[in-house]
Amino acid sequence: MRLERLSGDEALARTPAFVELYRSAFAEPPWNEYPAEADAFAKRLETDVRRPGFSAVLASDEGRPAGFGTAWPTQPPFPANRAYGRVRAELGDQVDTRLVGALEVDELAVSPHARGQGLAGRLLDLLCADAPRAWLLTSPQAADAIRLYERLGWHRLTAPQAAIVVFTR
16 A cells, blocks of 8 residues: 655645545445535645645555545634534534644545555544644544544544534544
8 A cells, every 4th residue: 555645736636536535435324425526525625735734645555546635734713614613513612722723634535445454544644644733523423433533542522412523633
């Protein structure tokens, strides 16, 4: 398995691989995303690569895309778009002290063919290697992801009944 750390421009040049991985990783439950959502991800990636401190990690197995992660430091003020409003609704003012300035892991995806090999942990380790603090979120229905983050030592900030699950490291 080969892991590459990519700058924004390098990630943008590899958009087809990211989209292919996004489609395969999020097509199954609990995500059940349609192809249009992968197209929307491609558009978001065009914007995200320009965020200050953006970085990405892309994994390939014998030339075949296997997984990726994207991240950037959360800039002040804490955003309100995308899922940020839901995070603030669960954590209140904690977002300003615990999440702003920390590395935000925005996407983490592993292709079904590459699961069960520790790749998600390796992607997170490389993506967060230089970050003293990091955070990510997932769906409460993503039981496998929640178990993975807990096993990797991430700390859950949200209550078990929360509408969104936030982890820090």
